[in-house]
Amino acid sequence: MFPAGGTHLPRDGSSVAGRAGSRRLFCLVRWAVNFLREVIRAIRRAVPWSGGLLACLPTVRVMVTRRVAAGSTALPPPDPLVVEELAAFRNLAALAAKTLPLQDSLAGIAREMTQVLGAGHAVVARYEADGFITIVSGWNHEHAVPRGSRWRLEGRTVSEAVYRTRAPGRIDCLGGTGELSTKLRKHGVVSSAGYPLIVGRKLWGVAIAASNTAEWFLDDTTERMRGFADVAVAVIASQETHMELTAARARIVAATDQARYLLERDLEGTQQRLVSILLEIQGLTATPLDGPSDFQGRLVNSARDVQAVMDDLLEIARRVYPATLVGRRIEPALATLVRRSPVPVELSVSAGRRLPEAHVLTVIFLVSAALTHAAEHTHATAVRVDLVSDDTSIRLSISDDGVGGADVAGRSELLDLADRVEALGGTLRILGPPGRGTSLIAEIPTGPTNGGAAWSRTHKDPR
The missing domain is CATH 3.30.565.10 (Histidine kinase-like ATPase, C-terminal domain)
Incomplete structure (x- = not known):
């Protein structure tokens, strides 16, 4: 019999409660893993432009609201890895809002990528048409591959693998025998991972993270590099567009000045010819003539010169704007x-x-x-x-x-x-x-x- 108004617990009731608590804890952990995966996907979808990080925050808020409304009464402690990635992308959003030289912007991206991935070094390199790569910027790399240095593409390196496949790649143990591989091994580099930087449809370069050990690799290391590579591509495209626009403006100014100079020179030459014709016509009355034939000959010459000046003026006008449209x-x-x-x-x-x-x-x-x-x-x-x-x-x-x-x-x-x-x-x-x-x-x-x-x-x- 159970006492009135209560529940009689058996002696082993504590073990039953423990099993129920374990099941609840397992469900909570599984929910947390799925939730964090959705957060990471939302952030990575928003990364290709600088404002994407801010734009994805409402999505995260909606996801949290839906989870709580579904019956979750409390959120578990966040994964430190996700917190670190969110902080990195928040820093990159602030970096993208600044007007910095390309090398400084890429250095900031390399720094955040190094810290998130747990690598020791990171560089951003540009592929050249002559089979070399140029180190554009990086983080903690100057002792091995200084900024601005050029290196020939070598087999069994991550830069060569990315260039050949146009896809992410990794080298677990650096085994090349070329100058670059020898230099990297001398400074303790053992493993590296690379992600292609494709600007428009062109393979512009590669983002590389490297370490003195091989244990820093995770199964999704190259996938985690994608967000940083997308930000780097956006920064590079923006900088190149700005440079092209600046160069185009300078060419427009130079072309305008050159056109004005040529127009002024041509008009000045035409003016001198008109002055010469005017003096010649005035000379018809100021100097004695040998007869009507002499007067007619000088008049014909003056008319010919006037016609030539008119042709020159017409040619100048045609250069300014074609008259045949x-x-x-x-x-x-x-x-x-x-x-x-x-x-x-x-x-x-x-x-x-x-x-x-x-x-x-x-x-x-x-x-x-x-x-x-x-x-x-x-x-x-x-x-x-x-x-x-x-x-x-x-x-x-x-x-x-x-x-x-x-x-x-x-x-x-x-x-x-x-x-x-x-x-x-x-x-x-x-x-x-x-x-x-x-x-x-x-x-x-x-x-x-x-x-x-x-x-x-x-x-x-x-x-």
């Missing part, structure tokens, strides 16, 4: 450029509609600059121009049979053309291997608009 038809403008070119040109145009004025101007400037380059720099004897456009894009191809060797980086006018094409969302490629001529290929999107009927003509210079 009637109805935004591109064929007459290109035909005019072909007639004026000192090099024989074969022109082929196939267009489906009228093009926007900005696109017509860009094509004209491209063809004009290419013809000038062929005549003055490549010493070409023939040039071919092919233009094809449809409802979505323009494709322009210009090739000559000159000496080649076009240097885009060394010629400001070619860089100006690239800026103009990229401003319309297009791409420009200039190929000029020595002795094989120069080719210019531009692709510019146009988008669907209403235009005239489709037309296609081919013009060949008779020279």
